[in-house]
Amino acid sequence: MTSDDPRALSDALGRLATTPRLLVALDFDGTLAPEVDAPMEARALPDALVAIRRLAAADGTHVALVSGRDLASLSAISETPDEVLLVGSHGIEVRVDGHETSLTDDEVDARRRLSEAVHAAAAGHDEVFVEEKPAGLALHTRLADEATTTAVHSAARRAVDELDGIHERTGKNVLEFAVRPTGKNDGIDRLRDIVGATGVLYAGDDVTDEDGFLALGDGDLALKVGPGESRAGYRVADPQAVAALLLELAELREHLGHA
Numbered sequence: 637m638t639s640d641d642p643r644a645l646s647d648a649l650g651r652l653a654t655t656p657r658l659l660v661a662l663d664f665d666g667t668l669a670p671e672v673d674a675p676m677e678a679r680a681l682p683d684a685l686v687a688i689r690r691l692a693a694a695d696g697t698h699v700a701l702v703s704g705r706d707l708a709s710l711s712a713i714s715e716t717p718d719e720v721l722l723v724g725s726h727g728i729e730v731r732v733d734g735h736e737t738s739l740t741d742d743e744v745d746a747r748r749r750l751s752e753a754v755h756a757a758a759a760g761h762d763e764v765f766v767e768e769k770p771a772g773l774a775l776h777t778r779l780a781d782e783a784t785t786t787a788v789h790s791a792a793r794r795a796v797d798e799l800d801g802i803h804e805r806t807g808k809n810v811l812e813f814a815v816r817p818t819g820k821n822d823g824i825d826r827l828r829d830i831v832g833a834t835g836v837l838y839a840g841d842d843v844t845d846e847d848g849f850l851a852l853g854d855g856d857l858a859l860k861v862g863p864g865e866s867r868a869g870y871r872v873a874d875p876q877a878v879a880a881l882l883l884e885l886a887e888l889r890e891h892l893g894h895a
């Protein structure tokens with residue numbers, strides 16, 4: 637059951653702030669940055685950036701962005717300092733002192749066939765944007781009407797059905813196919829190991845963030861942004877509320893001697 641009670645959230649935040657090694661993991665689009673039509677124009681709210689810089693500078697505190705975007709796009713628009721860890725493509729890519737993407741030869745072949753199938757399904761629909769991702773592709777239909785979206789989705793699914801071992805996931809106005817099963821939970825698990833976190837905050841707004849919440853347990857804080865069913869324990873309304881909460885967390889960490 638997801639709690640909408642600000643006082644309960646504030647209490648949970650206060651408890652989390654006392655953990656020795658804190659990981660603050662954040663989705664980007666719709667969580668730090670309000671949704672926009674042109675993906676490369678998305679920017680985190682100024683208050684969110686201020687809070688992230690303060691948290692990243694605090695002792696025993698690590699900040700990570702965990703996004704469905706590929707790493708190149710995420711680092712181009714995130715405007716965060718280098719010590720902020722970046723996890724792209726739902727956990728496939730991680731930037732910690734440089735990054736790597738490691739598909740096997742078979743996966744590279746499968747990805748090529750997948751690319752042909754998805755581009756064919758979207759052909760002739762200028763309002764549908766196909767985004768290339770390291771392990772797959774995303775079909776963006778934000779600018780398309782419902783009939784076009786349905787038609788392109790069924791064409792893509794029919795074509796992809798002919799291929800083996802393709803994993804599908806849906807988000808807001810996006811349908812993604814990948815040659816490797818990954819979820820944000822895999823990315824968060826890796827980050828938790830990398831920084832040795834004793835407590836984790838994860839905040840996200842979309843379907844793929846529900847995977848991220850799977851990586852959280854007792855002593856962590858799962859925060860859903862916006863409306864909709866969620867397995868997260870707490871909810872805030874929008875990116876403005878996320879920014880305010882991150883500022884509150886930065887304040888608490890600094891007060892507790894993590895400055």
Ligand SMILES: [Mg+2]
Binds near residue numbers: 663664665667841
């Ligand atoms: Mg999002």
